[in-house]
Amino acid sequence: MSELLQYIVTGLTTGSIYAIVALGFVTIYSVTKVINLAQGEFVMLGGMLMYTLSAAGLPYWIAFFLTIPLVMVFGMLLERIVIRPAKGADALSLIILTIGASIFIRGIASMIWGKTPKKVEPFTSNDPIQFAGASVTPQSLWVMLIMLVVVLGLYFLVEKTVIGKGFQACSANPLAARLLGISPARMSLLSFGLSAAIGALAGMAIAPILYPSFDVGLMLGVKGFSAAIFGGLGSSPGAVIGGLTIGLVESLGAGLIDSGLKDAIAFGVVLLILLIRPSGILGEKSVGKGGL
Amino acid sequence: MKKKFYSIMALVLSLSLLLLAGCGGQTEENAQNNDEGNAEAPESYKIGAIVSKTGPANALGEPEYNTLQLLEKQINDAGGINGVPLELILVDDETNQDKATQEVLRMINDENVLAVIGPTVSGISLALKGIALDNEVPMVSFAAAAQIVDPEDPATKWVFKTPHSDEQAVGRIYQYLNSEGIKKIGIIHDSNAYGEGGREKLEELAEQAGVEIVGIESYQAKDPDMSAQLTNLKSKNPEAIIVWGITNESATVAKNMKSLGFDIPLIGSHGIANEGFLQLAGEDAEGIVIPTGKLLFPEQIPSNDPQYEVISQFNEAYQAEFNSDPTNFASYAYDGLYMVVEALKNGATDRASIRDYLENDIKDYVGATGIFNMSPDDHLGLTAESMVIAEVKDGQWVLKK
Numbered sequence: 001m002s003e004l005l006q007y008i009v010t011g012l013t014t015g016s017i018y019a020i021v022a023l024g025f026v027t028i029y030s031v032t033k034v035i036n037l038a039q040g041e042f043v044m045l046g047g048m049l050m051y052t053l054s055a056a057g058l059p060y061w062i063a064f065f066l067t068i069p070l071v072m073v074f075g076m077l078l079e080r081i082v083i084r085p086a087k088g089a090d091a092l093s094l095i096i097l098t099i100g101a102s103i104f105i106r107g108i109a110s111m112i113w114g115k116t117p118k119k120v121e122p123f124t125s126n127d128p129i130q131f132a133g134a135s136v137t138p139q140s141l142w143v144m145l146i147m148l149v150v151v152l153g154l155y156f157l158v159e160k161t162v163i164g165k166g167f168q169a170c171s172a173n174p175l176a177a178r179l180l181g182i183s184p185a186r187m188s189l190l191s192f193g194l195s196a197a198i199g200a201l202a203g204m205a206i207a208p209i210l211y212p213s214f215d216v217g218l219m220l221g222v223k224g225f226s227a228a229i230f231g232g233l234g235s236s237p238g239a240v241i242g243g244l245t246i247g248l249v250e251s252l253g254a255g256l257i258d259s260g261l262k263d264a265i266a267f268g269v270v271l272l273i274l275l276i277r278p279s280g281i282l283g284e285k286s287v288g289k290g291g292l
Numbered sequence: 293m294k295k296k297f298y299s300i301m302a303l304v305l306s307l308s309l310l311l312l313a314g315c316g317g318q319t320e321e322n323a324q325n326n327d328e329g330n331a332e333a334p335e336s337y338k339i340g341a342i343v344s345k346t347g348p349a350n351a352l353g354e355p356e357y358n359t360l361q362l363l364e365k366q367i368n369d370a371g372g373i374n375g376v377p378l379e380l381i382l383v384d385d386e387t388n389q390d391k392a393t394q395e396v397l398r399m400i401n402d403e404n405v406l407a408v409i410g411p412t413v414s415g416i417s418l419a420l421k422g423i424a425l426d427n428e429v430p431m432v433s434f435a436a437a438a439q440i441v442d443p444e445d446p447a448t449k450w451v452f453k454t455p456h457s458d459e460q461a462v463g464r465i466y467q468y469l470n471s472e473g474i475k476k477i478g479i480i481h482d483s484n485a486y487g488e489g490g491r492e493k494l495e496e497l498a499e500q501a502g503v504e505i506v507g508i509e510s511y512q513a514k515d516p517d518m519s520a521q522l523t524n525l526k527s528k529n530p531e532a533i534i535v536w537g538i539t540n541e542s543a544t545v546a547k548n549m550k551s552l553g554f555d556i557p558l559i560g561s562h563g564i565a566n567e568g569f570l571q572l573a574g575e576d577a578e579g580i581v582i583p584t585g586k587l588l589f590p591e592q593i594p595s596n597d598p599q600y601e602v603i604s605q606f607n608e609a610y611q612a613e614f615n616s617d618p619t620n621f622a623s624y625a626y627d628g629l630y631m632v633v634e635a636l637k638n639g640a641t642d643r644a645s646i647r648d649y650l651e652n653d654i655k656d657y658v659g660a661t662g663i664f665n666m667s668p669d670d671h672l673g674l675t676a677e678s679m680v681i682a683e684v685k686d687g688q689w690v691l692k693k
Contacts, residue, residue, distance in 0.1 A: 003523050003524070003527055006519060006520070006523040006552070007520050007523065009519075010517050010519040010520045010523075011520070013516075013517055013519075014515075014516050014517050017516055115348065115350065115351060116351065116539075116568050117539065117540040117568070117572060118572075119571055119572045119574065126551075128550075128551035128552075128553070130553070135519075135551050135552050135553060136551075137551050206516065209516050209517065209544075210514070210516045210544075211540045211543060211544070211572050213540065215514075216514060219513070219514040220514075250520075251517075251519075251520040252520075254509070254511075254520040254521055254524075255520040255521070255523060255524050259480075259509040259510045259511060259520070259521045259524070260483055260510045262512075262520075263512055
């Protein structure tokens with residue numbers, strides 16, 4: 001019994017990691033309809049910059065809050081330099097551009113930080129918390145907490161603020177939005193900045209668990225993207241459901257069936273659900289339509 | 293002892309060479325004079341060396357590259373090999389198989405090298421075996437995989453290697469388990485070729501060592517958490533856990549074990565014998581035990597160790613030149629080059645005779661990695677005893693006696 005509980009706790013931890021990465025995909029997609037496959041690199045940059053700033057002697061929390069705007073700048077530069085000039089290109093070309101950007105960022109990162117993984121201290125003491133025979137580290141709880149804060153923050157931003165209305169307007173019809181005085185270009189820039197900030201948060205929350213290295217974005221990007229698709233691209237709650245499901249299936253698969261097959265089991269479930277519901281669990285039917 | 297004698301002889305020869313040069317003869321003539329009537333003494337002995345100085349395996353290849361540069365200089369400063377200078381064609385393969393293949397073909401066909409040493413990684417080594425066989429050139433690989441010198445494979449005729457295989461590491465772990473009285477183990481391994489290879493050997497040698505494997509789990513590279521697998525192992529009550537993987541995932545396993553409250557020892561593979569593991573795992577690494585080559589801590593090797601002299605001299609020279617630790621990888625390159633040099637010194641100066649020498653005459657050869665005894669069935673020649681057990685104490689690798 002306590003084993004089953006441990007599998008679930010472990011699954012929720014890894015699931016929250018995937019979910020928080022997935023939220024970054026969703027943010028950009030829901031505004032611009034661009035699938036940004038460089039999302040994993042934002043996560044990597046978050047972890048690595050956090051490492052560099054704190055290794056340079058900055059106090060932990062100053063390094064933390066400095067990393068977020070730094071990665072946001074990267075996100076906005078990506079939008080300005082790579083996505084914006086290709087305005088009007090079809091979705092596939094834009095996706096390929098983001099893949100190119102991610103390879104570029106990864107290459108530069110490997111030159112700056114080298115190939116070895118880095119160690120980042122946890123937010124708070126790392127003594128595991130025991131309950132009912134299962135144990136969980138405080139950092140895992142932080143990851144879950146940050147994931148929840150991001151979801152609620154996004155909900156609030158999109159539903160309750162003018163910027164959020166602008167996001168929705170651009171998503172629904174960029175031309176009409178322009179006629180009403182909303183600049184889709186600015187909204188697109190904002191969404192990349194926001195998504196980079198989420199990525200940075202994810203990267204810093206995960207870093208003490210995962211030991212970031214230059215190529216960590218690849219695996220996280222794939223898992224996060226799967227979570228986003230699974231939940232329905234464009235839906236924040238969907239991303240969370242997707243991430244947690246993949247994490248739980250992986251962990252339960254590894255614990256109860258066979259650890260060698262855990263990725264196969266997790267992706268098998270994703271495929272199965274997508275066969276039944278091609279637009280994902282909470283996805284709209286209009287995936288791939290509209291956008292900038 | 294033997295080595296010292298040779299280096300003195302080489303010094304004498306090089307001095308006589310200098311004297312003769314002073315007499316105003318041509319270089320070639322000198323070399324001939326020096327070789328006591330052997331009219332065909334070459335201008336230099338060319339050896340091709342290929343290592344992964346850059347690319348994904350650069351952490352392994354860089355100390356090897358440094359070592360080879362250092363040794364070429366040392367050998368030539370001491371007068372070369374029997375008076376003939378050593379010319380090392382030292383090339384970086386960028387951890388890229390195509391590049392390695394091209395370069396090795398160039399070395400063999402254009403540079404006409406007598407032997408190839410390297411490459412750094414197992415995959416490339418396996419790919420180059422065919423080239424060694426086709427061109428009948430001896431090759432001494434610096435890579436770990438046991439298949440490189442699989443006696444069943446005809447291409448192994450021309451291929452040797454210097455690093456320990458999984459077999460020695462697993463053997464050394466089982467020796468340690470026996471000495472600690474541990475009978476039941478759980479295994480968690482990386483699902484890449486390295487992890488699978490380790491698991492196979494662990495299973496193969498378990499019975500012979502009287503150890504029971506109660507559970508086997510695996511993980512993928514960059515998995516953030518291995519708690520599920522470890523929980524599963526824990527329920528089977530092993531007396532020790534063996535993790536077979538590389539640095540960061542092994543560190544994750546150590547961390548997860550601590551947080552799950554395991555109170556049994558964790559034994560790692562030789563893949564984590566580096567400083568990086570200590571930095572990553574921090575406090576969670578305390579008490580972890582691994583099998584390793586002796587170059588992990590050259591200063592801790594006791595002076596009664598048969599390899600003491602080789603290791604300490606090499607370590608001092610390396611530290612002085614590069615201001616960094618040589619690591620185990622440096623010892624693989626050291627032994628690879630010196631074995632070929634040993635063959636050349638003893639008159640094996642063409643490709644076929646170098647191969648024969650390596651196969652039949654490397655006996656009780658004291659290298660930096662271990663003591664080699666090559667034979668037609670064993671192109672590695674190391675035993676489990678050439679590895680030592682290291683333990684993490686106060687954040688340092690310490691030789692466990």
